[in-house]
Amino acid sequence: MIEAEFEHKIAPWKIEEVNNLKKLLKEGNVVALADMMEVPARQLQEIRAKIRGKMILRMSRNTLIKRAIEEVAEETNNPEFAKLAEHIAKGAAIIVTDMNPFKLYKTLEESKTPAPIKGGAVAPCDIVVEKGSTGMPPGPFLGELKSAGLPAVIEKGKIAIREDTVIVKEGEVVPHKVAVVLSALGIKPTKVGLNLLAAYEDGVIYTPDVLKIDEDEFVQKIQKAFNSAFNLSVNAAIPTTETIETILQKAFRDAKAVSIESAFLTDKTTDDILGKAYSQMLALASEVSDEALDDELKEKLSSTVGDPAEEVKEEAPEEKEEEKKEEAPAAAGLGLLF
Structure with missing residues (x-):
């Protein structure tokens, strides 16, 4: 009944997409959802290369992913699987793999690459600008550094930072002008990659707080x-x-x-x-x-x-x-x- 109403109201291409997603959801031992909204195209290509052969990554609309999960749960009489849809957020994508959720989480974390931080973003850690030469000649950039709160000076004909400085503390919002300076200095305090939202295996849904383990x-x-x-x-x-x-x-x-x-x-x-x-x-x-x-x-x-x-x-x-x-x-x- 649900499928009949869905087919009646929804465009044919969406019905076909849901059916393809359903087929994919039934293939792997582990089904996971990942957020890839903040991943630039270049980094996404690098990530795909790193995970190739280890898992299948399929992007789609959140509404269609939700529909596919709910229908598979209904067809297999598996209400626990339907709860996976509760974790859909931002730019969700489906991951199907045979590796266990803990190894999947670690693999995705290791596939992340350093990236500049954007103005308005929250600092994931204390952002430190180390002392030493920036390699840049005197000019307007000296004023930008000082405006951002850095102890910049001229040393041996180059702009230098006089001492190690925490320019933004963990949890603080990064001002736009600070983000510009950090990018110019080549400082990349964030990591870009797929963020695991949840993973399902054998009737259990694992969230990142459970999967994040200090191995040592x-x-x-x-x-x-x-x-x-x-x-x-x-x-x-x-x-x-x-x-x-x-x-x-x-x-x-x-x-x-x-x-x-x-x-x-x-x-x-x-x-x-x-x-x-x-x-x-x-x-x-x-x-x-x-x-x-x-x-x-x-x-x-x-x-x-x-x-x-x-x-x-x-x-x-x-x-x-x-x-x-x-x-x-x-x-x-x-x-x-x-």
Whole structure:
């Protein structure tokens, strides 16, 4: 019924366009909408070259794109897909691709190119004019620079900026005369390209605020999560492929420490226990007077360099080696995540 009324009231070429858009919308795993209103023809050609083979980009009227989305949603009984039409804005275009929404967003962002900012536009960041020569000879441009708020001077026969200057702060509107000066200086504070409005995949609509991910921060969170899980597994003695070796090493060290502390002799701890007892004996002997010691003890004390108790630390290198071994499984396990 809807289609019959549409065909009755709308020009034939529009009906054909909607049918072509519908066919396109059904082809890809991911369907997205992008705004390309501010993209000049030259930059659009460059963008098309960068995305060729990765996605299909189709421009059309917003009303026709909306109609095509709604009809496909009705024909496929998919109300979630119809919600994609709510994100149509400005100069919308359809993108059909097999890459996931996150990779699509990143690809579109990487395809953007630097461009001069227009007067009346909002600064996307602090716009800084760095100090140094502009390469331009003295003339009327010197007055334009000063009028725009830049500390311009003449140095070695050329116009120069005396110091780094924030000419427009982030979020401020760029005055027309400032935009002209920035363009003349070759400063391009903005990026021109396709702005993703929304992407649909498997019943879910993704918006740019969800798709914009700090990859370094995300990797750090994964590493932190892995380390936390690794430590929990070791401390709770829950064996896994990544932690079993470390758990056994920890159990061995703990058992060895108990054996030495309680003087419980085993083939692994006898030398350590005797070494500890010997060191304690020398330490005690060093605290009593010489009259209470026999010649053998005196000779042993005189041949001991430093604090006799330091001999107990002979097991330290082994402990450090065990600690290094404990770090290895964690690093190896983390590598499996990437």
